[in-house]
Amino acid sequence: MKLLYFAWLRERIGVPEEERDLPASVTTAHELIDYLSAQGSAYQAAFADRELIKVAIDQEHAALTASVVGAHEVAFFPPVTGG
C-alpha cells in the first residue's frame, strides 16, 4: 500500500510517501494509524493527537473508521487550510 503524508505529518515522519506491506489485521484507518505509531518515535509523534489527523483513501476524504482494505493509496494530513 502506498502511504502519503502532508504538512506537519510529513515533516514529523520525515518522508512524503512510502510503500508498505500491511499485516492482514489492519483493516481501518484507525488500525493503520495504530500500526504506524508502533513503527518508531517519529511516527508516534506524528500520530499522537488523533483529533488532528484526517485521512484520504484513494484520494477521497474518509472517516478514520473507514476500511483501507484493497486501497491503493492512503494519505494522512492535518485539516486543510487552502483557499
Place this chain on the structure above:
Amino acid sequence: MKLLYFAWLRERIGVPEEERDLPASVTTAHELIDYLSAQGSAYQAAFADRELIKVAIDQEHAALTASVVGAHEVAFFPPVTGG
C-alpha cells in the same frame, strides 16, 4: 420648480425637463401629478397609471404622499431597471 422626466415618462411628455410655477394648492407629489395630468393629453397619458410612477424630491427617493413644498427639483420616472 424644476421638473424632470425619465424613460417612458420623458418620451410621453415629450420634454426631459421644464420649469413650472405651481399653484399653492399643490403640496404633495400626488397633487403635483394631478396638476400636471390636467396640462394636456401628453401629461395625462404619461401619468395615467400611478402605480408605475416613482418620484424623487431633490434627488432623493420619496413617496407620492411626500411634500414637494420648497423642493428645487422633482423628478418622475418608472421603477428603475439598472444593474
Place this chain on the structure above:
Amino acid sequence: MVRVEEDDFDLSTEVKKITDGRTDIGAVVSFTGLVRDFQNNADTPKPDQGQMTLEHYPGMTEKQLEQIEAEAHKRWPLSASLIIHRFGTLNPGDQIVLVLTASPHRQAAFEAAMFLMDWLKTKAPFWKKETGPEGEAWVAAKSDDDAAADKWS
C-alpha cells in the same frame, strides 16, 4: 468609489487599483453585469438587433450610489469598494456594471457585494431600453429585485 460613465472598464485594472501596495486584504469579490441578448430564445437570431440603451439621472445617480456604498461600509468591515455603472448604448455581451468589495475576510466581501447589487437594482436611477426587431421597449422592473433588496432592510 463610485463612477458613472459611458466608457468600458477593465476588471483586473480596477482590482489592482484597490489592492496595490496593501497586504491587509484577504478577499476581493467582483460582480460584473453583462448585457444579455434578450432575443436569444428566438429561432432566428438577429445579430444587428439586441442593443440596449441605458438612461440615467445625472446627479441623483452618483448620490444614490454613494449612499448605497456608505451603507455597505457601515454594515461590513470593508477595506475598499468600487461601483462602476455605465450608461449609453450597449450591445449583447457588453459590461454594464461592476461592483468590487475588498475585506480581510471572504464572508464580508461576498455579503457586501450582494447587498450593493440588490440595492443598486432598486435605488440607482437607471432605465434600460431594448431595441429589437419589433422596435424599442423599456424594460419592466422585476418584483424579485424588490424582494432581494427588502431582505437587507
Place this chain on the structure above:
Amino acid sequence: MVRVEEDDFDLSTEVKKITDGRTDIGAVVSFTGLVRDFQNNADTPKPDQGQMTLEHYPGMTEKQLEQIEAEAHKRWPLSASLIIHRFGTLNPGDQIVLVLTASPHRQAAFEAAMFLMDWLKTKAPFWKKETGPEGEAWVAAKSDDDAAADKWS
C-alpha cells in the same frame, strides 16, 4: 474548469475566456483570495518576512476541486465556472485562489461562488505554512470554515 498551478493569474483574462462570444451570461462573480500579512498587527512590521508556502496533494486536489465544481453546477444554473488554486511560495498581497461563476442571473452566480469557496476551504487538500520572525508555522484550520461549509449540506 479547474487549474492547480504555481503561476499567477490575471482576473480579466480568465473572465474573458469564459464570456467571450457568449451573450447568454448576465452575471459574473469572482472571488480572489490574497495572502494577508499575518504580522500586520505587530508594532514593527518586518517587510522581509511574511512569506507563505502552500503544499498540496497532487491528483487528489484536482479531483476534489472537480467534484466541488460539479456539485455547484448541479445546484445552480451556471453558464460556466473556473477554479484556480496556486501552490508554492507566495508573498503578502499575492493572489492565492480564484473562483469564477457565470450565470444568466446574479443570485445563482453569487451563491455558487460562496458555495465553492466554503467547500474548497474544507475539502481541497492544501496546507499553508507561514514564515515569520520566529520561524515557520503551519496554519491551523478554522472552525468557522467548517461551519460555513456545513450550512450548504
